Amino acid sequence: MIRMLLRVLGREYAPPVRRTVALMTTTAVAEGLSYALLVPVLRALFGSTPGDAWTWLIAFGAAVAVYAALRYSSDLSGFRVGTTLLRGMYHRLGDHLARLPLGWYGKGRVGEVSVLASQGVLQAMGVIAHLLAPFISACVTPLTIVVVMLAFDWRMGLAALVAAPVVAAIQIWTGRSMAATDAERHERDHEATGRVIEYLQAQPVLRAGGRTLERFLLLDDSLREVQRASRRTVLSALPGVVGLTLTVQVVFTALLALGAYLALGGDIGAAEVLAILVLAARCADPLLSLSDIGGKLRGARSELARLDTVLRTEPLPEARQPIQPERHDLEFESVTFQHGDRTVIDDVSLSVPEGQRLAVVGPSGAGKSTLLQLLARFYDVDSGVVRVGGVDVRAISTEVLMERIAIVFQDVYLFDGTIEENVRLGRPDAGVAEVRAAATAARLDEVIERLPGGWAANVGEGGALLSGGERQRVSIARALLKNAPIVLLDEVTSALDPVNEAAVHEGIERLMAGRTVVMVAHRLRTVQRADRIVFLDGGRIVEEGSHEDLLRRGGRYADFWNISLAPAASE
Structure with missing residues (x-):
């Protein structure tokens, strides 16, 4: 004892x-x-x-x-x-x-x-x-x-x-x-x-x-x-x-x-x-x-x-002599990752040049969100290499890696505090003008204007006092304020109403401008403007190319695209 x-x-x-x-x-x-x-x-x-x-x-x-x-x-x-x-x-x-x-x-x-x-x-x-x-x-x-x-x-x-x-x-x-x-x-x-x-x-x-x-x-x-x-x-x-x-x-x-x-x-x-x-x-x-x-x-x-x-649970090992990447391009080289007995990512290789946008689509359970988690080093790969700026993420200190990445999740968690406190999590030392500018770019100012207390309004535990779209706008404002060169987006509009979806899309466009972006989406209309699209299924890349190229091929992506248009046509 x-x-x-x-x-x-x-x-x-x-x-x-x-x-x-x-x-x-x-x-x-x-x-x-x-x-x-x-x-x-x-x-x-x-x-x-x-x-x-x-x-x-x-x-x-x-x-x-x-x-x-x-x-x-x-x-x-x-x-x-x-x-x-x-x-x-x-x-x-x-x-x-x-x-x-x-x-x-x-x-x-x-x-x-x-x-x-x-x-x-x-x-x-x-x-x-x-x-x-x-x-x-x-x-x-x-x-x-x-x-x-x-x-x-x-x-x-x-x-x-x-x-x-x-x-x-x-x-x-x-x-x-x-x-x-x-x-x-x-x-x-x-x-x-x-x-x-x-x-x-x-x-x-x-x-x-x-x-x-x-x-x-x-x-x-x-x-x-x-x-x-x-x-x-x-x-x-x-x-x-x-x-x-x-x-x-x-x-x-x-x-x-x-x-x-x-x-x-x-x-x-x-x-x-x-x-x-x-x-x-x-x-x-x-x-x-x-x-x-x-x-x-x-x-x-x-x-x-x-x-x-x-x-006694071992944390992810930190490099003894960490390397600081000079670029912001992304690369997966023969990456395999297992979660328990299941292979989630199976020998995946792809690259995202600096400043370009990659969209990852596919059925549920295909491993799309896992790709983002490996980039942010939530896990270490079982084999292969994930690189940021040409440097293995395992050779980059966690602090430096997180400074370069802004993540917007589908499920947004807000701390029990004011809207301003939650936005400032992106960069606590930011000035008032910078915070206000980020809120405006994310169209969060519209939410603040109608809330009692404005910027001092309490969001409740987990952001319970805000709607899903309003929480998402806070998350985007937080990412804009962070001003990181790499942006990871995970199903950010999958459960929003049309009004909030339009506002969030506008904020996302401003967030992605001039940055290296990897986005995961079920609603395929959100990925049309990506420079390249990867269709993932069973942890493997089935198809890749631009939106127009993939439609012309008439493969899995084209089938998904036609299915996504069916509800709109029936309306």
């Missing part, structure tokens, strides 16, 4: 944890040793000169005061280190997530990381502030007391020592037996959370289809599974709790019987027996708390394991 915690924290944050663990261990030893002074205190009280107990009582009080000071220091250190490490862990996790390839972030992954970054980090780092001291005390203090008991009477100490391997075995067995139920509980919790979110987000569809009751039953089934998993978790923990309690009680009873036997035989004094029984009673409390602490530690350990998995 401690080893995994130190690995997750990293070298920078591990030393404070080691110091805190050492201080907590010292505190636990001091607590155990302070109880050793009970023996001379009881000897004096039960002896012929009870007044001599004052000296030992003062020594016992001093030892307790030292223990109290150490306990205060160790608890304070735990809270301070826990708070510092919580902040540091967020920074470390955030820095690592920022270096992971964007292709790593799937739909399920985003939800998993969001939960991990919130309650997961809190629970894992809470070990230091809340669980480490009680756990160390529950382990070290009883062992120290057993050593003290061995020093006063080896027979009583040896009898108490028998409990140590039994308690350790029970804890190990309980942890292993609960591993499966803990994993199942986490899985059921995750599934139930997804069902709740799904139920809330799907309300319009469910109500329109009259399926609300059915969906509620599905959610109810999921919650019942959580209840069953919780019950199994409790039942799995019960044998360990009962076993630990019985072990402690049996050992205490054995010590009581052994002490009475030795005292009656005259081998040991009544004071020593009483003191050892008091020490044994002090062992019982921390040992019995191990069940509760162990359950909390297992939960924290599972979160630490998930954190460790994320932090």
